[in-house]
Amino acid sequence: xxxxxxxxxxxxxxxxxxxxxxxxxxxxxxxxxxxxxxxxxxxxxxxxxxxxxxxxxxxxxxxxxxxxxxxxxxxxxxxxxxxxxxxxxxxxxxxxxxxxxxxxxxxxxxxxxx
Amino acid sequence: xxxxxxxxxxxxxxxxxxxxxxxxxxxxxxxxxxxxxxxxxxxxxxxxxxxxxxxxxxxxxxxxxxxxxxxxxxxxxxxxxxxxxxxxxxxxxxxxxxxxxxxxxxxxxxxxx
Numbered sequence: 001x002x003x004x005x006x007x008x009x010x011x012x013x014x015x016x017x018x019x020x021x022x023x024x025x026x027x028x029x030x031x032x033x034x035x036x037x038x039x040x041x042x043x044x045x046x047x048x049x050x051x052x053x054x055x056x057x058x059x060x061x062x063x064x065x066x067x068x069x070x071x072x073x074x075x076x077x078x079x080x081x082x083x084x085x086x087x088x089x090x091x092x093x094x095x096x097x098x099x100x101x102x103x104x105x106x107x108x109x110x111x112x113x114x
Numbered sequence: 115x116x117x118x119x120x121x122x123x124x125x126x127x128x129x130x131x132x133x134x135x136x137x138x139x140x141x142x143x144x145x146x147x148x149x150x151x152x153x154x155x156x157x158x159x160x161x162x163x164x165x166x167x168x169x170x171x172x173x174x175x176x177x178x179x180x181x182x183x184x185x186x187x188x189x190x191x192x193x194x195x196x197x198x199x200x201x202x203x204x205x206x207x208x209x210x211x212x213x214x215x216x217x218x219x220x221x222x223x224x225x226x227x
Contacts, residue, residue, distance in 0.1 A: 034214065041221075044204070044216075044218045046214070046216060046217070100145050100147060100162055100164070100213075104157040106154075106156060107156075
């Protein structure tokens with residue numbers, strides 16, 4: 001599976017936008033970019049996913065570089081509840097037996113200051 | 115409320131004493147899986163099931179068993195737990211194995227002494 005690289009940690013102030021980067025220079029043409037987050041003492045939670053175009057949902061926006069070698073998860077106004085570990089994951093929806101498997105790296109620990 | 119539930123949430127046991135961690139989902143999902151989370155190693159898949167009576171190994175299946183007799187339940191069985199199975203365990207489910215969104219349970223923290 002293609003590898004992703006994320007900063008170990010980032011900080012933000014409450015109500016400010018947060019841009020979480022992810023590099024995936026070996027991404028294949030059929031890999032989707034997924035973001036999950038894990039709040040303290042909870043299971044991972046789906047945030048957003050995309051293939052080529054930028055995506056928006058109620059939680060966040062996903063900006064994908066034109067060459068798809070990097071992407072950025074955007075939280076438009078960080079809240080204290082957004083403090084979590086954010087994981088960038090590549091997944092090919094048509095790839096054989098490992099199809100359902102999510103490969104979590106170390107992610108980015110986001111700290112939000114009041 | 116759509117959810118994945120796990121029981122127990124916390125368990126301390128001794129080496130060799132068989133235990134079962136239950137997982138149940140109320141979303142009629144076909145795909146279910148178990149992960150373990152360890153510091154520095156992230157989350158790794160133990161077993162998965164694509165539907166009733168269909169299960170297969172993930173990345174770290176040694177020492178674990180699973181069964182899928184009903185669509186909603188996917189128990190994780192440790193026949194003879196060992197200290198290296200001390201970990202945080204998560205059950206996950208999705209509509210199908212290709213679904214974009216997987217739902218995770220709250221976790222079971224297991225300590226084997």
